[in-house]
Amino acid sequence: MCFTLIGGAVMRLESIGKNIRKYRLMKKLRQEDLAEKADLSINYVGAIERGEKTPSLESLIAIITLSAFQRI
Numbered sequence: 001m002c003f004t005l006i007g008g009a010v011m012r013l014e015s016i017g018k019n020i021r022k023y024r025l026m027k028k029l030r031q032e033d034l035a036e037k038a039d040l041s042i043n044y045v046g047a048i049e050r051g052e053k054t055p056s057l058e059s060l061i062a063i064i065t066l067s068a069f070q071r072i
Contacts, residue, residue, distance in 0.1 A: 017049040020063055024049075029066075038062040 024034050035045045040059055047053035048063075055063065 016055070016060075017051045020045075021049040034063065034066060037066050 024031070029037075031045045031049070032042050034040075035042045038045070038059065039062065044053060044059075045063075048055050048059075
């Protein structure tokens with residue numbers, strides 16, 4: 001699934017999940033840790049990472065905030 005952003009850029013849903021997984025692993029977090037800290041279910045985090053679900057804006061902000069500020 002693809003989304004066309006303002007300016008004509010195309011973003012694939014799978015790339016969002018892959019990037020979330022990449023940064024989660026860089027921060028040495030398990031899916032369970034990320035889910036708990038972002039107040040999401042483990043299954044939902046996994047589905048986002050696999051590109052099966054589109055995260056809500058609220059969920060995406062929670063994940064990004066944790067990924068950006070989690071200490072290694």
